[in-house]
Amino acid sequence: MRAVALCLCPFEGGMMARRVAIVGSGQTYHSGGRTDVNAQEMITEAVVRALESAELTIDDIDGIVIGNMDHFEGINYVDTWSVPATGGTLKPVIKLTTGGTTGTTLAIGGYHLVASGFFSKLLVIGWEKNSESDTTAAITTAFDPIWDRLVFAGAIGGLAVEAQAYLARYNHKKEDAARVVVRDRKHGANNPYAHMQKEVTIKQVLSSPPLADPLHFLDMCPRTDGACAVIFADEYSAEKICDRPAWILGTSVRHNAAFSTDVNFDGLKTMESAARELFHKTGITDPLEQLDVIEMYLPYSYAGLIWIESLGLCKKGDGPRLVWDGVTDMGGKLPINPSGGPICANPIGATGLIRVAEAALQIQNRAEKRQVPDAKIALATGFGGCFWTDLVLLGAKKP
Amino acid sequence: MITEENKQGLFFMHSGDASQPYRYTVGTWGSKFLTELRDHKQFYGIRCPKCKKVYVPVRQVCGPCFTEMTELVPVSAEGKIVSYTILRFQFLDPETGERKPIPYGYGIFRLDGADTNFQHFIAVPEDESRLFIGARVRAVFREERRGSLRDILHFELVAD
Numbered sequence: 001m002r003a004v005a006l007c008l009c010p011f012e013g014g015m016m017a018r019r020v021a022i023v024g025s026g027q028t029y030h031s032g033g034r035t036d037v038n039a040q041e042m043i044t045e046a047v048v049r050a051l052e053s054a055e056l057t058i059d060d061i062d063g064i065v066i067g068n069m070d071h072f073e074g075i076n077y078v079d080t081w082s083v084p085a086t087g088g089t090l091k092p093v094i095k096l097t098t099g100g101t102t103g104t105t106l107a108i109g110g111y112h113l114v115a116s117g118f119f120s121k122l123l124v125i126g127w128e129k130n131s132e133s134d135t136t137a138a139i140t141t142a143f144d145p146i147w148d149r150l151v152f153a154g155a156i157g158g159l160a161v162e163a164q165a166y167l168a169r170y171n172h173k174k175e176d177a178a179r180v181v182v183r184d185r186k187h188g189a190n191n192p193y194a195h196m197q198k199e200v201t202i203k204q205v206l207s208s209p210p211l212a213d214p215l216h217f218l219d220m221c222p223r224t225d226g227a228c229a230v231i232f233a234d235e236y237s238a239e240k241i242c243d244r245p246a247w248i249l250g251t252s253v254r255h256n257a258a259f260s261t262d263v264n265f266d267g268l269k270t271m272e273s274a275a276r277e278l279f280h281k282t283g284i285t286d287p288l289e290q291l292d293v294i295e296m297y298l299p300y301s302y303a304g305l306i307w308i309e310s311l312g313l314c315k316k317g318d319g320p321r322l323v324w325d326g327v328t329d330m331g332g333k334l335p336i337n338p339s340g341g342p343i344c345a346n347p348i349g350a351t352g353l354i355r356v357a358e359a360a361l362q363i364q365n366r367a368e369k370r371q372v373p374d375a376k377i378a379l380a381t382g383f384g385g386c387f388w389t390d391l392v393l394l395g396a397k398k399p
Numbered sequence: 400m401i402t403e404e405n406k407q408g409l410f411f412m413h414s415g416d417a418s419q420p421y422r423y424t425v426g427t428w429g430s431k432f433l434t435e436l437r438d439h440k441q442f443y444g445i446r447c448p449k450c451k452k453v454y455v456p457v458r459q460v461c462g463p464c465f466t467e468m469t470e471l472v473p474v475s476a477e478g479k480i481v482s483y484t485i486l487r488f489q490f491l492d493p494e495t496g497e498r499k500p501i502p503y504g505y506g507i508f509r510l511d512g513a514d515t516n517f518q519h520f521i522a523v524p525e526d527e528s529r530l531f532i533g534a535r536v537r538a539v540f541r542e543e544r545r546g547s548l549r550d551i552l553h554f555e556l557v558a559d
């Protein structure tokens with residue numbers, strides 16, 4: 001029996017897991033309604049920019065991984081439907097989709113495929129055309145039809161209860177969350193790809209229309225059309241393609257519940273667990289000191305307080321202090337979302353992959369006006385489903 | 400199918416009122432839960448034999464223990480607010496295709512005897528400040544019940 005199993009194992013005969021780096025990426029100019037292009041045309045824009053950034057042609061690519069959240073567009077055969085827009089003609093094409101975490105799942109799945117040795121240059125694509133349906137209604141169909149959907153108050157209501165519980169637990173103020181919006185909007189003004197490039201004030205956030213207490217319109221991410229493409233290469237080709245590849249140092253993934261009611265509102269448990277694993281694997285003992293930049297999937301402002309605590313940047317309840325002190329601003333000790341984050345652009349199936357692409361740009365020193373000087377270690381996060389977490393750590397030094 | 404053209408000569412295709420109906424299987428434990436809710440206005444949870452946690456809504460497997468659960472235990476129709484929000488914007492209800500009337504309350508409750516939370520609508524009192532985390536609430540049932548979570552009209556403050 002043992003001999004048979006060994007024969008089937010591709011890692012026998014000297015084949016080992018390979019180190020993997022991001023060597024290029026491309027994004028669309030994200031907006032609230034790309035009515036000038038259909039979804040396939042939009043995807044091609046990101047693919048062409050990614051190939052250009054790595055100075056590769058589609059012939060160099062040996063596989064494609066694509067994903068989105070199917071129910072936003074109601075197209076359920078995206079892997080096939082997107083050929084030839086992806087460049088996937090006569091290549092292996094795989095679809096991955098995990099709700100809000102789709103973009104980071106794409107990155108982590110792509111990393112695994114290249115690390116396995118079966119692919120050497122892989123094109124990974126995330127996209128969404130959120131203008132094509134009612135986002136809240138579509139999100140509700142991601143949840144259980146019998147126990148969740150009949151009474152679920154959509155993504156906004158679901159996040160509002162997390163925010164409400166946080167405010168009550170620590171006696172924090174709505175202004176604390178608004179400060180996160182002010183930061184990300186200010187950063188987004190440096191990002192030509194962002195959907196929102198205008199700064200806002202705390203007063204503007206708090207006087208924007210109330211959605212679900214304590215959330216206001218400007219506390220939430222916008223509804224965005226956009227695509228992102230990222231090229232992953234193995235250790236044998238990465239350094240030939242570019243001078244400064246962004247190496248994957250480690251990843252961690254946590255799903256913990258199916259029902260939104262199974263989650264207790266005392267921090268993001270999946271983030272706590274994923275961070276413990278990732279930081280242990282990569283030798284990070286003090287993330288606030290050791291990380292240079294974070295691209296965080298913040299679907300709403302309060303996540304910028306609660307989840308930085310769950311990540312271990314500070315004690316529980318201390319999130320606002322870190323944010324008010326400017327620690328997470330550009331120029332601070334640990335800038336969060338130099339790109340503006342999801343609060344400035346949220347094409348959902350692309351959003352997690354944009355975090356990874358932006359983190360890689362920082363390592364590659366290609367982030368232009370939004371560059372954190374000399375960034376050597378960057379963290380990207382994904383959020384989705386029922387309070388799930390993905391983490392991807394990138395670095396300038398080959399692991 | 401409705402076609403629309405914008406000023407730039409670009410077309411849009413609307414799906415129209417097309418719908419795709421589904422018939423979801425509720426399953427063994429969920430069906431027992433809904434039967435009791437419909438016939439006796441009684442909530443049930445299901446207890447894990449290993450960690451003893453009582454789950455509402457009921458399901459077959461305790462996730463952390465990956466253990467099958469078979470013991471239904473009665474759970475109170477009263478409990479306390481774990482968190483809540485008041486919705487002040489309208490969105491399409493995918494179950495009905497209608498816009499929900501606003502404002503309406505949405506709450507996460509811990510029913511007495513349960514170890515997980517239960518979500519439903521909560522009646523918003525005229526004085527909204529009377530809603531708070533920790534406040535006691537009870538389920539209000541519909542007269543006509545058909546075996547769904549909508550057999551509960553909403554939760555209300557016990558003080559009312």
Ligand SMILES: [Zn+2]
Pocket residue numbers: 447448449450451452461462463464465466
């Ligand atoms: Zn258990």
